[in-house]
Amino acid sequence: MSGQTAIRIEQLGKRFGAGPLVLDDVNLSIEAGEFVCLLGASGCGKSTLLNLIAGLDRPTTGSIDVPAEGAAVMFQESALMPWLTARQNVELALRLRGVPRAARRGEALELLDTVNLADAAEKRPHELSGGMRQRVALARALAQDRPVLLMDEPFAALDAITRDLLHEELERVWRRTGRTIVFVTHNVREAARLGQRVVLLSSRPGRVAGEWRIAETTGRRIESPEVAALSIEITEQLRKEIRRNAA
Amino acid sequence: MPRDTADLLVEPVETTEADLASIRPQAAYSTTEPDDFRSLEAGLDRLQTDPDRAPSAWKRFTTSVLPPIVFVVALLVAWQLYIVIAQPRPDLAPSPLDVVTAIGQAWESGRLQLAVTTSLERGVLGFLVAVVVGTPLGLLLAEVKPLRRAIGPIISGLQVLPSVAWVPAAIIWFGLTDATVYFVVLMGAVPSIVNGLIAGVDQVPPQLRRVGTVLGAGPGRLAALVVLPAALPGYVAGLKQGWAFSWRSLMAAEIIATGGTIGFGVGSMLDQSRELADLAGVLATILLILAIGILIELAFFAPLERRMLRRRGLLQAGAK
Known part of the structure; x- marks a missing residue:
């Protein structure tokens, strides 16, 4: 897209206390506006990497450069405040961002409309389905108005039909807002469906084990043949990485 | 506005990739129109949510108001029947009518009104002071771990x-x-x-704190906007129990400590009736103490709790 580097990760290493290395010599440079999927089996440290990018944790070695504005984060569980309505949840993010009170309501409703939830603005989280909750969480993350959006397996707990729709929703939001998205998943198809770039991490320690760039990202669906073909290729590589742990 | 941008984004596919699109069959259906997508998503949303039906007033009356009333009436009938059939000594077993008469007499002499206002005033004031003292103390103990380790067990x-x-x-x-x-x-x-407050804070899901931090809340705003509201159910349970303890303690104090400058409360009234060996009066006062406790619970704590739990989806419609 614009060709500017949004996130630069150099020779990054991370270990917790005296434990084993979780991440080892990770080098990654993500352009502004890029949609990158981080893919890996359990224990590859993909969530750790995301936390490091989010600034929730510090690297042991190496460096991470992120935009000064920071990053918005979305988790697997929507983690909405159960006592607030959908609109108030988005407004909370606006309030903590420093948006004046008078402007919050309108902006929150606008953000909810981008995720097709304008009608559910006054509903509370328990009245919403899992997919709707994740969309509110997405609207809340967008409310933070940060150039980078980090997503930690946000759709893992959803059923296939809902997830399929949310893929389309996210793609739409990405194209409309031009956010840099780093999307962590263990679902190969999901990565092949969503990413402009798929980065495969090996496990224990996590290293970059492969990378795929997708030239044509419009019009992809989870059942598209090119997504299937890419998934097969990535899965082959992923299995090779997993097998190495057997020895 | 969203429509326009979406259309703009679809455009390059149609112009620059026109031949590609004709080769790949999936491209024909894969770019769902924005309106199509909206209705698709709205349809799924409708399928996945149930409208929250509040129970009708009649149903609430028959399930939560009627049963205790029926029980109390049955109890009174059984009591009266026992008096009529067994005819025990009236000074040891007064009839419900005697108790009602005792209440009426206390009302006429003005003792009842005086006792109730004195006790309620003390109970409510004492409870409010306890809230003012207990809330910051609870927050402090919940958030400062060393302090909690030292003082928690004693509390x-x-x-x-x-x-x-x-x-x-x-x-x-x-x-x-x-x-x-x-x-x-x-x-x-x-x-x-x-x-109650400590238990409430302990039960705040850690991901809510994490979200608060990610959204940019410092310690102060995290406590005010995330931790305290999230701990509200435990806090309200603590308040409810705190009121019960206030009321009980008050009665105990009033019964034991009479005279001096201590005014005339319900507990004093109970003690006075005992001295006069007026069992009907004693029973009447016990019922009065019970009724005030139930009334405060029904009029204040129950609606507060129900409203809070319903808002958070912790109360199934129709249950309880």
Whole structure:
């Protein structure tokens, strides 16, 4: 897209206390506006990497450069405040961002409309389905108005039909807002469906084990043949990485 | 506005990739129109949510109001029947009518009104002071771990200690004054409120704190906007128990400590009836104490709790 580097990760290493290395010599440079999927089996440290990018944790070695504005984060569980309505949840993010009170309501409703939830603005989280909750969480993350959006397996707990729709929703939001998205998943198809770039991490320690760039990202669906073909290729590589742990 | 941008984004596919699109069949259906997508998503949303039906007023009456009334009426009937059939000594087993008469007499002499206002005033005031003392103390203990390790067990212990045990000490310290009554009430209510708040804060899901941090909340705003509201159910449970302890402690103090400058409360009225061996009066006062407790619960705590739990989806419609 614009060709500017949004996130630069150099020779990054991370270990917790005296434990084993979780991440080892990770080098990654993500352009502004890029949609990158981080893919890996359990224990590859993909969530750790995301936390490091989010600034929730510090690297042991190496460096991470992120935009000064920071990053918005979305988790697997929507983690909405159960006592607030959908609109108030988005407004909370606006309030903590420093948006004046008078402007919050309108902006929150606008953000909810981008995720097709304008009608559910006054509903509370328990009245919403899992997919709707994740969309509110997405609207809340967008409310933070940060150039980078980090997503930690946000759709893992959803059923296939809902997830399929949310893929389309996210793609739409990405194209409309031009956010840099780093999307962590263990679902190969999901990565092949969503990413402009798929980065495969090996496990224990996590290293970059492969990378795929997708030239044509419009019009992809989870059942598209090119997504299937890419998934097969990535899965082959992923299995090779997993097998190495057997020895 | 969203439509326009979406259209713009679709455009390059149609112009620059026109031949590609004709080769790949999936491209034909894969770019769902924005409106199509909206209706698709709206349809799924409708399928996945149930409208929250509030129970009808009649159903609430038959499930939660009627049963206790029926039970109390049955109890009264059984009591009256026993009096009529067994004819026990009236000074040992007064009839319901005797008790009602005793209440009526207390009302006419103005003792009942005086006792109820004095006791309620003390109970409510003592409870409010306990809230003001207990809330910051509870927050402090919940958030500052070393302090909690030191003081937590003692507060839990105080909750077990019957607050009546403080009455003799309070009388020696403060004499027969209102201070004695308030002291006992505080010792009864504060530990409950503190423990309720600590339990509430402990049960705040860690991901809510994490989200608060990610959204940019510092410690102060995290406590005010995330932790405290999230801990509200535990806090309200603590308040409810705190009120119960206030009321019990107050009655205990009023029964034991009479005279001096201590005014005439419901507990004093109970003690007075006992001295006169007026069992109907004693029973009437016990019922009065019970009724006030139930009334405060029904009029204040139950609606507060129900509303809070329903808002958070912790209460199934129709249940309870």
